[in-house]
Amino acid sequence: MCPMYAFAQIKKDKKKENTEKVKLYQGTTIGVEVAGLANHFLGSDILSSEVMLQANLLNRFLPIVEVGYGKVNTLSDATDIHYKTSAPFFKIGADYNFFYDKPHLPGYLFGGLRFGFTSFVYDVDAPTMTDPNYGGIIQVPFSYHGVNTTAKWLEIVGGMKVKIYKGFCMGWSVKYKKRLSYTKHENTEPWYIPGYGENAATGFSVSYHLMYNLPF
């Protein structure tokens, strides 16, 4: 019994020692999301990208601020409706490093939460509406420009970050998005929300970040 007890005590002390060694501030990372840019250059009508600033606390908690820009200018082949908007968006949140006790590894898996919001203006132009009944005579034009809107949403994030070379890293993440609120006008509702994507109650997206660990 005695030797066993002594062994356990040594392990406990080592663990305590490791914890005490970890400083609160572990560094800051800057990065840019490039999947949205690549998607746009490959022919999508939608452009969405963001830059991030993330602090590392105790190698475990990773508070993050993201500022991005979303833009769409599309004309539907099926309905002949033109929708246009462009605006910045903002996200704030934090990630949790599941491998916080394995700093020797070249990367880690993380999970996190974001709160996103944006304020934007959009334009919609659609073909003239013709009454399908009553002789099909009455026509109503459809054009709404400068519609002011705000939107808020939550994102649950899961992903990984790996070192590439010196301070450079890359990371993939999958985001589940849940819309919290948006402004609905009498005649229109936004089809595309910068930073959120198509205006559905929930959505998924995949991001690819290139990052750099600042040397301070």
Next chain:
Amino acid sequence: MKKLPVIFILISLVATFLHSCEGESCPPNAMAYAKFTMVNQHGTAVAPTVPTSVIGQTTIDVIVYDTLENGDIIEKIVEDSVINDTLINKESNMSTFKVPLSYSDQTSFIINYNGEQQDYITIKHRNIPYFMSVDCGTMMFHEATEVTHSYGIDSIVIVNPNIDNYEKENFRIYFTVADNQ
């Protein structure tokens, strides 16, 4: 760590699959119908005993083309032309019916009881063109502001003035019916 890319690829595939399953969120009905229910003085549903038709009617300015004796064609506007559209034709046991309003600001309905008798309903309404998605197209909704009727009907209550693509009772037509009928 070597397993991380595999985990990520799996997560991405699941996310892509879930995203593709969401589909377009267009409403099932692109058309907005005003729904009427017919009830007796006690609020119980009643139906005419004969085949019933509903004719929609609106008045608009119509452009017509006249050919003159010399062969010239001239454009003429005929103001307040009455446009009729048979919306329901001789339906039996009709205790509820759904009909579209016109894009004008007033629509009338003639309820024809197998040619034997007619009731008239006139609805004043505000038209609301609506857009929700580039994939779904535009829709015309309406807000009923006033309803009048002929003497054969006791009264009409606007249950829900918003006529959109979600089916709901909009108008309740009250008739006085003998209790033995």
